[in-house]
Amino acid sequence: MSEDSIILLQNVNKWFGDFQVLKDVNLEVKKRERIVVCGPSGSGKSTMIRCINRLEEHQEGKIVVDGIELTGNLKNIDSVRKEVGMVFQQFNLFPHLSVKENITLAPIWVKKMPKAEAEELAMKQLEIVKIPEQANKYPGQLSGGQQQRVAIARSLAMNPNIMLFDEPTSALDPEMIKEVLDVMVDLAEGGMTMIVVTHEMGFAKTVADRMVFMDEGKIVEEASPDKFFNNPESDRTKLFLSQILHQ
Amino acid sequence: MGNNSNFESRKPPVATTGILGWCRQHLFSNWINSFVTLLVIYFLYQLIPWFLDWSVFSADFWINYNGELIVDRTFCSRVADPEGDHGACWAIIIVRFYQFMYGFYPSEQVWRVNLTYILLVVALLPLLIEKIPGRKHLIKFTIAFPIIAFILLYGGFGFQIIPTNKWGGLLVTLVLGVFGIAIAFPLGILLALGRRSKLPVISMFCTLFIEFIRGVPLITLLFFGMVMLPLFLPEGLNLDGLVRVLVAVTLFQAAYMAEVIRGGLQAIPRGQYEAAQSVGLSYWQMNRKIILPQAIRISIPSIVNTSIGLFKDTTLVIIIGLLDLLGIGRGALADATWMGLSNEVYVFVALVFFIFTFSMSRYSLYLEKKLKTGINMGAD
Numbered sequence: 027m028s029e030d031s032i033i034l035l036q037n038v039n040k041w042f043g044d045f046q047v048l049k050d051v052n053l054e055v056k057k058r059e060r061i062v063v064c065g066p067s068g069s070g071k072s073t074m075i076r077c078i079n080r081l082e083e084h085q086e087g088k089i090v091v092d093g094i095e096l097t098g099n100l101k102n103i104d105s106v107r108k109e110v111g112m113v114f115q116q117f118n119l120f121p122h123l124s125v126k127e128n129i130t131l132a133p134i135w136v137k138k139m140p141k142a143e144a145e146e147l148a149m150k151q152l153e154i155v156k157i158p159e160q161a162n163k164y165p166g167q168l169s170g171g172q173q174q175r176v177a178i179a180r181s182l183a184m185n186p187n188i189m190l191f192d193e194p195t196s197a198l199d200p201e202m203i204k205e206v207l208d209v210m211v212d213l214a215e216g217g218m219t220m221i222v223v224t225h226e227m228g229f230a231k232t233v234a235d236r237m238v239f240m241d242e243g244k245i246v247e248e249a250s251p252d253k254f255f256n257n258p259e260s261d262r263t264k265l266f267l268s269q270i271l272h273q
Numbered sequence: 274m275g276n277n278s279n280f281e282s283r284k285p286p287v288a289t290t291g292i293l294g295w296c297r298q299h300l301f302s303n304w305i306n307s308f309v310t311l312l313v314i315y316f317l318y319q320l321i322p323w324f325l326d327w328s329v330f331s332a333d334f335w336i337n338y339n340g341e342l343i344v345d346r347t348f349c350s351r352v353a354d355p356e357g358d359h360g361a362c363w364a365i366i367i368v369r370f371y372q373f374m375y376g377f378y379p380s381e382q383v384w385r386v387n388l389t390y391i392l393l394v395v396a397l398l399p400l401l402i403e404k405i406p407g408r409k410h411l412i413k414f415t416i417a418f419p420i421i422a423f424i425l426l427y428g429g430f431g432f433q434i435i436p437t438n439k440w441g442g443l444l445v446t447l448v449l450g451v452f453g454i455a456i457a458f459p460l461g462i463l464l465a466l467g468r469r470s471k472l473p474v475i476s477m478f479c480t481l482f483i484e485f486i487r488g489v490p491l492i493t494l495l496f497f498g499m500v501m502l503p504l505f506l507p508e509g510l511n512l513d514g515l516v517r518v519l520v521a522v523t524l525f526q527a528a529y530m531a532e533v534i535r536g537g538l539q540a541i542p543r544g545q546y547e548a549a550q551s552v553g554l555s556y557w558q559m560n561r562k563i564i565l566p567q568a569i570r571i572s573i574p575s576i577v578n579t580s581i582g583l584f585k586d587t588t589l590v591i592i593i594g595l596l597d598l599l600g601i602g603r604g605a606l607a608d609a610t611w612m613g614l615s616n617e618v619y620v621f622v623a624l625v626f627f628i629f630t631f632s633m634s635r636y637s638l639y640l641e642k643k644l645k646t647g648i649n650m651g652a653d
Contacts, residue, residue, distance in 0.1 A: 078621035081547050107553040118548035122566050131562060177548075184552055 032057045032188060032219055033078060038087035040073060048074045048084065049243040054079075058106025060214050062230040062251075063223045065240035071223045074240070075190045078221070079110040089257060092187060108136065110126065111181030115193040117173040118166035119181075125152070126161040129183045136184070151179035155209050175209055182213075189213065191222040205207050225270060231255065239263050316519070325326015328620070331360035335367060344368070345610040365611045366621045372601050373621075382433060386444055392421060393451065401636065419452065437515035441596040443625065448515070449587040449597070450629075453522040454580045460523065461530025462569075466560060468535060479531070481582045486528035491586055494521040499593045518590050526583045533575040537568035570644055577637035581630045598622055 033055040040048040046249040047070045055061055063071045065194045076082040077089060080096050080103045089096045091106045120128050129148035139147070146194050155175035163233040165173055174194055181189060191210065212235045214220055225229065230237060230251060237254035239247040239262075247254070247263045258264050301307045338350040338359065349362035366373065375383055396418035399411035426448070428434035433518055440448070467479035486494070498521030499514070506512060512520075541564055549559040569576070577610050588599040596604060602618040605611050 071607060079551055081550060104553065104555070110551070112547075112551040114544060114548065116542075116544050118542075118544035120545065120548070120563055120567075122570065132554060135558050136553040136555075179549075180552065218363065 030057045031055060032059075032092055033221075034090040035074070036088040036089070036090075038074075038077065038084045039121060040070075040077065040082065040084045040086075043044075047243050048077070051243075051245055053238065053245065053248075055188075055219065058217045058219055060219075060233050060235045062234040062236075062240055063221060063222045063238045063240060064225060064227075064230070064266070064270075065246075066149060069240040070243040071240050072192050075112075075192060075221050075223055078081070078188075078190060079107055079112055081112075081183055108184060109190045111186035112190045113174070113177050113181055113186060113192065113194045115196050117165070117170070117177045117197070119173055119180070121165050124162055124164055125157075125168070126184075128165065129180045132180070132184050147183055148179070150191060151183050152176075153223055154182065154212070155179045156205075169202060170198045171205045174198065174202075174206045178206075178209055178213070188219045188221070191220065191224065193223050193225075195226055197222065227255070227271065239265070239266065327360040327362075331358060333359070333362045333364055335364065337362075346613060349614070361617050361619075361620070362614055365605060365614045365617055369601070369605050369611075372605070373442045373598065373625075375444050376596055376601060377439045378435060378441070378444065379433075379439065382435060385432065385435075387561050389422050389425045390447075392418060392425075393447075406514050419455070440515065442601045443595040443598050445515070445590070445595055445600075446584075446587055449519060449522055449590065450584040453526050453587070456523045457526035457530050457583075458576075460527035461534055462565065464527060464531035465534040466529065468536060481643055483528045483531050483553060486524055488533070491522070491525050492589055492592055494595050495589060496611060497521060504539055514593075515595065518593065518595060521586065522583065522590075526579065526587075529583075530576065530580045534565075534568060535570050535581055536575065537570075537572035538564065540571050541567055573637055573640050573644075577633055581633055583632070584630060585626060598625060 027258070031054050033053070035051050035053040038048050038051040039046065047259075049070075051070075051074055053061075053074075063075065065071050075083055077084045077096075078091060084096075092109045094106050094109075096102060096106060119125075119206050120131070123131065124143060126148050129151055130141070130144040133144040133147060134141060149158055149161065152161055155173055155178055157172055160168060160172060160176070165176065168176065171203050178194075194210070195206050198206065207226060210220075210222070210229070211233055222229075222234075234251045237249055237251050238245055239248075239258075239260075240256070247258060247260050249258070254263070255267065258267060290341055300310045333343060333350050335342060336356065337348050337353060339353075341348055343349060343362065343364035346362075346365075349364065350357065350359035351362055371380065373382075375386055378386060395411070396415040398405055399408045399415055405411065424430050424432065426440070426444075428436070428439070464479045467475045468483065470476045470479070495518060496518040501519065502517050503512065527531075545563055545567070546559065549563045554562065588597055590597055591600045591603065599622050602622045606615050606618055
């Protein structure tokens with residue numbers, strides 16, 4: 027593990043029942059690096075990033091996040107989750123809490139931040155995702171794009187070193203995809219370490235430092251965006267790209 | 274955006290709105306519907322005046338048709354003048370009202386019971402009204418209320434001790450109902466969480482407990498509390514009869530509450546757990562702040578439903594010799610001075626139960642409505 031790497035996956039294997047979802051996955055992510063993961067559905071992309079904050083448990087291999095190895099040790103899991111923010115396809119906002127409460131909840135309860143300070147922080151995060159005027163609404167009153175931006179603000183409020191995005195725009199109407207991607211581009215430009223599972227190839231081209239292509243639980247190809255899109259090595263990648271770029 | 278003026282909304286046709294429109298749609302939409310409507314109106318026309326006449330207009334309260342004060346059954350108009358057209362004789366309730374409310378609680382100490390009732394209302398306020406000023410402090414009082422209530426009702430700390438065999442009537446019904454429900458609720462939550470626990474020992478224990486308690490009739494549990502519980506307790510520790518019954522009632526209610534809340538828990542999508550975990554909440558924080566508020570919200574109708582069930586089931590304590598509201602009523606009927614006035618007693622007891630259960634039901638409707646309008650849970 028080199029000096030500036032922040033995430034390390036070594037020979038990670040995982041099964042759902044008898045079905046192997048991750049096969050000898052190796053990945054090293056450096057600080058401030060932006061990785062875009064793509065691949066056909068069922069290829070294990072989501073499972074891989076969900077292993078990084080232990081929403082899924084890997085059965086073999088080693089995962090180290092910010093110097094903390096993920097094992098059964100609950101303390102380690104807690105500290106990793108404080109370092110890693112996650113944004114989900116279905117937003118997963120807390121529907122019974124207002125937008126502001128969604129964001130202040132973790133700072134108040136996990137970081138023991140005073141309420142006033144947490145609210146100030148929440149407003150700052152809402153400015154960053156450009157919807158401060160929605161602070162007192164409930165998630166059900168927002169559009170999908172706005173909800174996803176609140177979800178990003180909620181993660182950022184915990185001041186994570188790493189952000190994981192699990193198909194953040196897949197559940198959105200086409201009109202709203204851009205507003206979410208814009209926020210993610212801002213975040214990338216701010217120097218956040220990001221792993222993004224997405225099929226938004228435009229986003230990948232502008233933001234990614236490295237592309238990771240997965241199929242059937244394996245990492246098939248890792249390359250710079252330039253090489254990945256213009257001169258991919260494996261036939262599987264070529265097939266995949268020809269299919270999604272011809273939509 | 275196009276020109277809106279062509280799409281301005283019109284008002285709905287008159288025949289579908291207003292009282293007439295409503296009647297037409299809901300009461301007389303076809304001939305079967307119309308027939309049923311008329312039939313029901315006819316029955317109500319027969320029933321309501323008859324019942325009002327029996328219970329109010331032709332009824333005796335303190336004095337009978339001769340203007341005499343009613344002191345026993347023979348003074349009741351309907352007993353003294355069987356040929357006449359007389360209604361209910363409420364004197365039995367009036368004369369024995371104290372017993373119906375307090376049982377045999379000493380009258381010079383009864384202010385303690387009344388004070389407890391007032392404090393109960395104060396303790397309920399922060400639970401019933403979310404926006405009440407000073408809710409945080411009132412909640413502290415609510416949590417302390419059971420201890421205050423115990424000292425007030427039972428005694429100690431300078432208060433004369435009133436053994437529970439002197440308690441009776443509505444007092445016993447409310448003690449069993451309120452404490453049963455209040456203690457069973459948190460217990461039910463723990464059991465529901467326990468049953469879903471990933472730790473097999475905890476989950477198995479909770480499942481066994483719930484299934485055993487639910488699989489046994491409440492009467493059996495009452496007998497169990499009365500007869501068998503003392504055998505399990507260390508020697509010298511003699512639990513009060515009412516407490517033993519309360520234990521049985523609470524465990525029974527907790528098992529049902531657990532299943533109701535488990536139903537609510539199952540309706541919470543996995544994403545809520547994942548989002549809570551990913552921002553770093555611990556298991557208890559996640560349940561307290563994210564999962565349970567939503568699960569309980571969903572289960573409110575069922576929670577109130579089982580609570581109403583329990584409130585009525587407290588009448589079963591009559592079997593083991595406690596005199597709750599119904600027990601006092603039966604006692605009054607067994608007394609030679611008032612024998613034969615069972616209609617009045619049962620109507621009165623039913624009415625008191627109805628007042629409490631109907632309020633609970635209304636409150637649950639109010640809650641559902643408030644939660645539905647205040648927060649849009651779905652994304653639409």
